[in-house]
Amino acid sequence: MARSESRSITQKKKRYSYYDYSLLFLTLFLVCFGLVMIYSTSSFNAQRMFGDSTHFVKQQGLAVVLGIAAMLVISKIDYRIFLKKVPILKIRFVTLIYIGAVSLQIAVLIFGREVKGAKRWIDLGFISFQPSDLSKIATILFVAYVVNLAPRRLDKITGFFRIAVYMAPLLGLIAKENLSTAIVIAGILVSICFVASRKKLYFIIVGILCVAVGSLYVFGVGYRSERVDVWRNVETHPKGYQILQGLFAIASGGIFGTGLGQSMQKLGFIPEAHNDMIFTIICEELGLFGAIAVILLFVLLLWRLFIIAINAPDLFGGLIAVGIMAHIAIQVILNIAVVSNSIPSTGIPLPFISYGGTSVSVLLAEIGVALSVSNQIRTER
């Protein structure tokens, strides 16, 4: 086919290669902005708890440096390496990554460090990380790989189920300890399958069904669920404290904000303001304009991923880009929706900005993969 011929040409002639510097720049900008905001939000608490106002920003900075290094290295490697077989084990890299992710999720259930009643951390002494973050990138690669094997099967709902069955072990393991990550992974899975599928009807039907069941749950029997109860009575429910404080912060910002570093709510009113709630402090300090600017940055980033996805040299590359786009989009949307009390609360960090070493380095690695895909795009010059 003509397409595969031209692809082989680009592979041979490097001068036609493309590299998405816009994506690189946007990523670096977001990460740096994230560091500034982490310093702003965490310095008070860091000073209070550790006597060092830069405690959190230093930790995050280290993860960012590692992540950027990983991103740059990965971006220069052809993403098709994932499809290659590992020399001794005789299985593909992508399968190995998937098996590794599942093993880590099992390991975390056994050896994991318990923080706030959930086992999410693996502690290796010199470094500790959340395997669920690694599972996201494993999901993107593995789903893209499985779909790529036989894209036509997805035209029927059975094909979608087949892939869901592949993913079930990982999804089940994660959902046990970390529902919000499971939602993100499920979202990535659905997005990739949706893109690969020619028939939309069952997606629409299932989507409508999900919305219907969801609404029924929330407005019908949902009062039994504390999460929904908090969401609907955020001002009176005792567990709505954090979200209510977030709303106070957002509302205090007004149109232009109180100015960088001037947040009141970060002074202990919002617990761990540098984590999931960081967007509320962005709103408070930078106002509606700042918030929209941040959202625009994300939209631009997603736009670049979209461009890479549609121009990807093959379906595998395109699906990877879609998975990354879906991952970031879902997290941004869920995070902002939660902190603005638009949906019931669930703990999802804001990509690149929220504090969390594993999260930011994995995201940077993902961007590295996206850049690697972009690097294989044939330019028609």
Added chain:
Amino acid sequence: MATNRTYNRRNIFTVFSIVLLISLVLVGRLTYIMVYRADYYGVRAQQLHERERPIKAERGIIYDRNGIEIASNKPVCTISVIHSQIKEPETVIKLLSETLGISEDKVRKRVEKVSSIERIKANVDKETADIIRNYDLDGVMVDEDYKRYYPYGSLASKVIGFTGSDNQGIIGLEVEYDKYLQGIDGTILTLTTAQGLEIENAAEDRVEPMEGNSLTLSLDVNIQQYCEQAAKKVMEEKQAKSVKMILMNPQNGEIYAMVNYPEFDLNSPYTLLNQDESQATTLTDKEKNNLLNEMWRNACISDTYEPGSTFKTVTAAAALEEGVVKLTDNFYCPGYKIVEDRKIRCHKVGGHGAETFIDGIKNSCNPVFIEIGARVGATNMYKHFKKLGLFSRTSIDVPGEANSIMHKVDDIGAVELATISFGQSFQITPLQLLRAASAIVNGGNLITPHFGVSITNPDTGNVQKLKYDVSDGAVSKTTSDTMKSLLEAVVSDGSGKRAYLPGFRIGGKTATSEKLPRGTGKYISSFIGFAPADNPQVIAIVLIDEPVGIYYGGTIAAPVISGVFDNVLPYLGVEENYSEQEIEEYGIGSFTVPDFLGKSKDEANQLIKVHDFGEIYYIGEGDTVAEQFPLSGETVDKNSDLILYLD
């Protein structure tokens, strides 16, 4: 490997569009919160960040009649803890309980209570507060504050009263004038972190406190001090339970002094008097409370007693008003009087024999007063009691005043009337008697005894004079004049002669009341006196409760008043005016001191003999006068002492 087909691209575009759409919805949601809900949530957030800290208003100062501060404020500190900031609770509990002298349990309860701020102790003096501040404990706050301070300590303690930790009056004038003295607390609005730490450099809203108004009293510190000393002296001499004394201006009701000895220390009002350590530990809270209330009691106005013979002034005034007796009426006292089936004794067992009404008063003769009381009759007697304010409280501006306990007019038989006539079988407060006596000697004006004279706003300087009711016609002018001369006679030549003071015209009446129940040998000796007798400027009453030994009012109470008057009258500007007889009798007058210098001892002795010196003191062993005091040429009173230095 599968290729990236067109429908894939379309699908990707759909996904991206959905993301874009949701982003727009979220921007809308944020706009709604940040623009349309900003006021609602913003105000609530502001309330959350702001902390209101009160600034205590300085309490108004109480001045005596000469502008001397008798109740003011001094800086003290309040120790409180902020739960969320405490890092070492055990250390905090230990150090605070040690330094402040509070039990560990009490401190622990407050330290461990989850609240934004919890007060451990108020009114901690500055030195103790500085010790705590130097410990530099996290979560322990030391706030400066004012505490009521009484420079004269126990002076007029039961009248002035004291304040509690919240700056509110507890007893006395501090309660009565609380609303004027209190002032209005100010506030500081500051921004704080969730832990309650104030943020530096944050804009502060400050509402300044309004200092309380100051109060000027009719009380005179010097007179009060002198009276307290006199009360103390007689109490110790007579081993009495207590001594009460009131000095008042009978013309307008201004009280110069009100003594309830023993007084207590206003700067530590919760310390019981005369209490030993073992007692302190065995007392229950309730018992201690009762003892404290007993100690704080202003007996001059809160306790009633049977006035006894001092009340004969009222009986006499009533009889004169009714015109049922003339000064020259003749009576006969055999030492008792039979009323119905009862034989009521006079205090003089042998009887006073034949006597006029004037003699009857001078002798304080019971049969005479039984007789004139019967002439007046119960109804008319009560009419005059009412005019003299004996059925109502005096409305003095000190809380806790008691009222008289009287027979119902219908229940009064001849015996009751007889006993009422000489001041028994009913009870009144010392102040009620003093007010009635004032009306009798001031021409018939029933005044309102009071301390408060004026209230001054410290900011504007506005002075508000306090007004008190005066009703005239309690007795007629004629009766008043007659009574004055009768009572002067009591002092100059009767049972009250120990109150006599050369140079001053003093009127008065003694009393010795046996306390109920009778026969226990407990008495109240009292004397009521006023001066000058023709135009009274000061009226005084003294009550000696349960004196040991001689208990006659004329013997022990009258000299107390003469001693007080001797000092107070010149202080109040009432001048001595000696009669010829007095000059002779008491050696009143002055002479010029001669020159003793260089004279020998014998020569000096010759010189001394012709002059009216009192005691002569020789200092030194020599034979010649080297120095003398007073110096030659000075004019001194007769009977002055002379000191000669011999060389």
